[in-house]
Amino acid sequence: MSDDPVLRARGLRKEYGRDEGLVRAVDGVDLDVAAGETVAVMGPSGCGKSTLLHLLGGLDRATGGQVWLTGRRIDNLGERGLARLRRSAVGFVFQSFHLMEELTAVENVELSGLLAGRSPRAARRRAEELLDRVGLADRTRFLPSALSGGQRQRVAVARALANEPALVLADEPTGNLDSAATLDVLQLFDSLHEAGQTLVIVTHDARIAATADRLISMRDGAFVDETRLTGGTTGELGALLRLED
Amino acid sequence: MGRLLLIGRLALRDLRRRRGEAVLLLLAVLAATTTLTLGLVLRDAAADPYRDTRAATNGPDVVASGPSDRLVGLATAAGVTEHSGPFPVAKAKIQAGGRTSDVQAVGRDADDATVDRPELIDGTWTRAGGVVVEAAFAGALGLHVNDVVVLNGRSFSIAGVAVTAAAPPYPQANCYFPCAIGGGADVPPGLLHNPGLVWLTRADVLGLTDSPTYVVDLKLADPNGTEAFIAAHDHLQMKSWQEILADATDVAKDSQILLLIGAWLLGLLAVASLSVLVGGRMADQTRRVGLLKAAGGTPGTVTAVLLAEYVLVALVAAAGGLAIGSVAAPSLTGASSGLVGSAAPPPLKLSTAAAVTLVALIVAVLATLVPALRAARSSTVDALADAPRRPSRVGWLIRVSARLPVPLLLAVRVAGRRPRRAVLAVVSVAVTVSGVYVALILDGFLTSHPPYGGYDDAQVAALRHVLLVWTVILLGLAAVNAVVITWATVLDNRHASALARALGATPRDTTVALAAAQVLPALAGAVLGIFPGGYGLFAAVIGITGGDSSRATLPSPWQLMAVVVATVVVVAGLTALPARLGARRPVADGLTAPG
Numbered sequence: 001m002s003d004d005p006v007l008r009a010r011g012l013r014k015e016y017g018r019d020e021g022l023v024r025a026v027d028g029v030d031l032d033v034a035a036g037e038t039v040a041v042m043g044p045s046g047c048g049k050s051t052l053l054h055l056l057g058g059l060d061r062a063t064g065g066q067v068w069l070t071g072r073r074i075d076n077l078g079e080r081g082l083a084r085l086r087r088s089a090v091g092f093v094f095q096s097f098h099l100m101e102e103l104t105a106v107e108n109v110e111l112s113g114l115l116a117g118r119s120p121r122a123a124r125r126r127a128e129e130l131l132d133r134v135g136l137a138d139r140t141r142f143l144p145s146a147l148s149g150g151q152r153q154r155v156a157v158a159r160a161l162a163n164e165p166a167l168v169l170a171d172e173p174t175g176n177l178d179s180a181a182t183l184d185v186l187q188l189f190d191s192l193h194e195a196g197q198t199l200v201i202v203t204h205d206a207r208i209a210a211t212a213d214r215l216i217s218m219r220d221g222a223f224v225d226e227t228r229l230t231g232g233t234t235g236e237l238g239a240l241l242r243l244e245d
Numbered sequence: 246m247g248r249l250l251l252i253g254r255l256a257l258r259d260l261r262r263r264r265g266e267a268v269l270l271l272l273a274v275l276a277a278t279t280t281l282t283l284g285l286v287l288r289d290a291a292a293d294p295y296r297d298t299r300a301a302t303n304g305p306d307v308v309a310s311g312p313s314d315r316l317v318g319l320a321t322a323a324g325v326t327e328h329s330g331p332f333p334v335a336k337a338k339i340q341a342g343g344r345t346s347d348v349q350a351v352g353r354d355a356d357d358a359t360v361d362r363p364e365l366i367d368g369t370w371t372r373a374g375g376v377v378v379e380a381a382f383a384g385a386l387g388l389h390v391n392d393v394v395v396l397n398g399r400s401f402s403i404a405g406v407a408v409t410a411a412a413p414p415y416p417q418a419n420c421y422f423p424c425a426i427g428g429g430a431d432v433p434p435g436l437l438h439n440p441g442l443v444w445l446t447r448a449d450v451l452g453l454t455d456s457p458t459y460v461v462d463l464k465l466a467d468p469n470g471t472e473a474f475i476a477a478h479d480h481l482q483m484k485s486w487q488e489i490l491a492d493a494t495d496v497a498k499d500s501q502i503l504l505l506i507g508a509w510l511l512g513l514l515a516v517a518s519l520s521v522l523v524g525g526r527m528a529d530q531t532r533r534v535g536l537l538k539a540a541g542g543t544p545g546t547v548t549a550v551l552l553a554e555y556v557l558v559a560l561v562a563a564a565g566g567l568a569i570g571s572v573a574a575p576s577l578t579g580a581s582s583g584l585v586g587s588a589a590p591p592p593l594k595l596s597t598a599a600a601v602t603l604v605a606l607i608v609a610v611l612a613t614l615v616p617a618l619r620a621a622r623s624s625t626v627d628a629l630a631d632a633p634r635r636p637s638r639v640g641w642l643i644r645v646s647a648r649l650p651v652p653l654l655l656a657v658r659v660a661g662r663r664p665r666r667a668v669l670a671v672v673s674v675a676v677t678v679s680g681v682y683v684a685l686i687l688d689g690f691l692t693s694h695p696p697y698g699g700y701d702d703a704q705v706a707a708l709r710h711v712l713l714v715w716t717v718i719l720l721g722l723a724a725v726n727a728v729v730i731t732w733a734t735v736l737d738n739r740h741a742s743a744l745a746r747a748l749g750a751t752p753r754d755t756t757v758a759l760a761a762a763q764v765l766p767a768l769a770g771a772v773l774g775i776f777p778g779g780y781g782l783f784a785a786v787i788g789i790t791g792g793d794s795s796r797a798t799l800p801s802p803w804q805l806m807a808v809v810v811a812t813v814v815v816v817a818g819l820t821a822l823p824a825r826l827g828a829r830r831p832v833a834d835g836l837t838a839p840g
Contacts, residue, residue, distance in 0.1 A: 051833075054833040058832075059747060059831070059832040059833040060832070060834075061831065079746075079751060079752045080752070083746060083749050083750060083751040083752070083754075084749065084751075086746075086747060086748065087748070087749030088749075094836070098836060100636075100741060100744065101635050101636055102635075102636040102637060102638040102643075102658075102662055103638075107643060111748060112748045112749065114647055114651070114654060115651055115748050115749040115754075116749055117651075120647040145635070163749075
């Protein structure tokens with residue numbers, strides 16, 4: 001892993017309301033994520049995990065603090081700059097998949113490439129490669145409604161990787177999946193980790209968090225604990241996580 | 246009965262819950278019903294001034310003209326109760342105010358006739374060397390009491406200005422001599438052209454000509470039996486009071502045609518407007534439909550509940566349109582200054598009320614039946630889950646859009662997600678532009694030289710006013726339509742726009758996309774509105790009215806280009822703000838929107 005952090009945040013804050021109605025969704029978070037590292041952020045519902053992820057990826061504006069991505073400060077970028085950032089440096093995986101219902105799997109994946117200015121042929125080729133990589137080579141022409149939850153999330157992961165981002169942010173990627181689908185997606189994230197992809201995964205599921213290099217606990221908008229996990233996982237992922245019972 | 250009450254109650258409650266939308270629905274149908282009412286009642290309203298004049302002047306039931314010896318026996322003909330005349334009539338040229346016009350001069354020494362007593366609105370009756378001018382003719386030539394005019398080379402002083410029901414107001418006329426009403430330089434020589442009516446003394450009339458004709462005014466025992474009376478004396482030239490009324494309300498007749506064209510266009514536009522509004526409302530009522538079905542409502546009951554609120558709106562719009570149209574009709578009759586009194590709101594006929602109500606109901610049902618049936622047949626479980634309506638997939642559009650720049654890629658896909666809405670947008674613009682196209686032709690026709698139909702400037706202005714009224718209503722409704730469609734598109738695409746931004750589209754990309762998703766259908770609609778829309782509509786108007794299309798000047802290519810460009814610019818302007826507002830929300834907020 002490289003020494004320069006891919007992602008750095010200092011004093012990150014997100015507040016809603018004012019005076020007696022003030023809510024601190026993210027309260028002074030500091031975070032460094034090294035290249036190739038997988039960081040899991042855990043906490044109960046409503047602790048600010050998803051809000052943190054949105055701030056790190058430029059999907060929402062912070063009330064205070066700074067964020068750097070690949071050495072570039074992003075919290076003071078305009079919407080146009082953030083959009084360009086999302087094209088090239090960040091990929092998102094959402095709990096609800098957020099696929100376009102009217103596009104096939106390959107059309108969903110190639111959309112990122114088209115928005116980044118790739119030619120239709122190059123975007124299509126890249127999309128097909130990624131779908132093959134996530135095990136959906138035979139499902140490229142399927143609409144999301146014809147795919148299982150696990151398959152849809154794999155399409156979403158492929159889409160997140162379309163423009164070779166420096167960082168992938170995953171918000172509860174297995175939150176809507178059954179056990180079998182969860183295992184599939186976990187294996188996928190594991191392979192991404194093995195390939196050196198930098199990942200920040202927000203989850204309330206301890207089994208998912210156990211696959212990370214580092215586990216951060218979050219409560220009431222702030223980090224309360226940080227644990228470096230040794231060894232990561234082995235090939236016996238399912239048995240280790242007792243997902244195959 | 247209980248079921249009917251339930252349906253009514255649910256319909257009213259839903260209308261009250263979304264009052265803004267209910268008002269928009271009402272306005273869309275009201276525009277069509279008001280214009281239709283105006284078209285149906287206008288002529289009745291225009292008839293009032295003539296009826297008032299006829300009563301005030303004891304106007305004749307029949308006016309007969311010809312050689313004196315042939316008219317003598319009419320005074321004692323069967324069915325005749327009173328008569329005046331025969332009066333001598335001479336044709337002459339009048340020179341006044343720098344203009345030379347044809348006139349028919351009737352010789353009446355004193356205003357003591359029993360039938361047809363022209364009512365003086367200024368001055369006194371005829372005297373030697375004096376002339377009384379028909380009021381509309383005086384108005385057209387700018388003549389006043391004590392002005393001096395020249396008739397066939399002889400000077401006369403204007404003694405008075407009067408109105409009569411024995412002849413229609415200028416520029417219409419009873420042709421006591423061969424004459425032509427309307428037309429231009431192509432009037433055959435020897436015919437009087439748009440002759441005005443004046444009264445002189447008998448001696449002065451006989452001094453103008455060696456070969457006068459004569460006119461006699463008759464009252465019948467049965468004023469409605471004029472047709473039979475004229476048929477019984479078909480060897481004589483006669484004109485009934487009904488024919489004079491028709492001539493007097495000729496402007497209103499043409500106004501009526503213009504209004505009916507407008508009503509037709511507004512009806513079509515109302516269907517498109519309602520379809521867009523109804524589509525959005527149905528999407529919001531998904532869960533309500535699920536609850537009804539879960540509680541035991543049959544598809545028929547659900548359809549009835551969904552239709553009921555729109556039927557209610559249609560009935561209110563019909564009533565409103567009938568009321569507003571009746572009250573407004575007198576202001577559009579183009580009533581001539583040649584009659585006493587003014588147009589009053591006419592009594593509503595049952596046939597008019599039925600026609601307007603039927604049209605309102607048809608508009609409402611056409612716009613709502615398909616969405617209502619679709620909603621009623623939806624899965625109860627899906628409806629209870631309030632799942633958003635899945636976007637449509639148009640495969641070839643998606644493939645083609647991949648080759649376009651990002652804003653157009655997104656715009657085409659936005660339009661493709663709701664193809665029915667895109668089609669409605671095209672239809673709305675096409676209907677509007679075809680109306681503008683026909684309005685341009687008709688306005689050009691009205692302002693051509695010589696004036697259309699022989700009308701004077703005031704009457705042409707009245708017709709142009711009518712044309713302007715429905716053109717403005719049409720453009721207003723189309724503008725409301727464009728904004729509503731854009732808002733519906735923005736709301737429907739909150740999630741998709743946020744997702745596109747999450748994947749790297751800029752706010753400008755999504756703003757331009759949302760606006761372009763309206764502009765592209767508008768461009769298509771504008772072109773279709775000219776051809777075949779405008780061409781077809783104008784051909785239909787000519788076919789229905791029996792007009793002569795060779796006399797019309799079609800808009801030039803430059804004018805048509807300007808219409809298309811103006812349509813695109815206006816739609817872009819109307820949709821830019823909603824599109825921009827829609828793109829300003831944070832991406833994270835948009836991702837939680839239903840999609």
